Amino acid sequence: MSLPFSANYLAPDSADSSSSEVSAWGLLRLRQQLEQGLPLAPRPYLALAERTGLSEQEVMNAITQWQSDGLIKRFGLVVKHRTLGYTANAMVVWDIADEQVQALGKAMAAVPFITLCYQRPRRLPDWPYNLFCMIHGTNRERVLAQLDSLITEHSLQQVQHSVLFSNKAYRQRGGRYVSHD
Numbered sequence: 001m002s003l004p005f006s007a008n009y010l011a012p013d014s015a016d017s018s019s020s021e022v023s024a025w026g027l028l029r030l031r032q033q034l035e036q037g038l039p040l041a042p043r044p045y046l047a048l049a050e051r052t053g054l055s056e057q058e059v060m061n062a063i064t065q066w067q068s069d070g071l072i073k074r075f076g077l078v079v080k081h082r083t084l085g086y087t088a089n090a091m092v093v094w095d096i097a098d099e100q101v102q103a104l105g106k107a108m109a110a111v112p113f114i115t116l117c118y119q120r121p122r123r124l125p126d127w128p129y130n131l132f133c134m135i136h137g138t139n140r141e142r143v144l145a146q147l148d149s150l151i152t153e154h155s156l157q158q159v160q161h162s163v164l165f166s167n168k169a170y171r172q173r174g175g176r177y178v179s180h181d
Contacts (some may be wrong), residue, residue: 006089017042022058027062029052029053029058031178034063034119036176036177037078037174043056045060046059051133057167072177076093086136086137086139088139088142088168090135090137090140090165091132091134092132092134092165093161094160095159098130101130101131102119105117105118108133108154114150116132118131118132119132120132124158128160129160144163147163
């Protein structure tokens with residue numbers, strides 16, 4: 001189980017409580033379209049609506065419902081950071097006291113250079129870490145300097161941690177919701 005420290009990107013809209021029947025084919029097309037990512041458009045949900053035969057509100061309601069039901073667990077960007085020049089990428093793992101992990105996780109998630117922060121259970125005896133944060137940078141020296149400033153700012157000098165720099169970029173893609181057999 002992973003517990004992220006980030007905001008939910010879609011809030012339910014209770015303003016539209018119409019009970020009209022939504023097209024099952026439209027919903028299937030919406031799932032297929034979501035696999036391609038959100039359109040780069042001023043109103044991406046309207047663009048999806050036009051592609052699927054649904055209304056913009058039906059698209060937003062369906063996505064919100066799928067999040068609520070657990071079909072969509074995360075909704076956000078897939079950034080191909082290496083393409084942007086960020087080649088020094090470090091996952092910093094921390095062994096934080098259980099009573100402090102929530103507050104520290106939220107504080108770290110608010111730090112501008114931390115791009116991902118979440119809590120996971122420890123896997124003792126080999127893996128004592130329960131807080132994970134990602135720092136992307138253009139070089140290792142800058143990432144380590146940012147880490148040093150984080151440690152100083154949050155008084156983490158005595159906290160056990162490890163810095164795991166990535167040496168390979170794996171394929172990144174969004175969720176898959178429709179069988180492609």
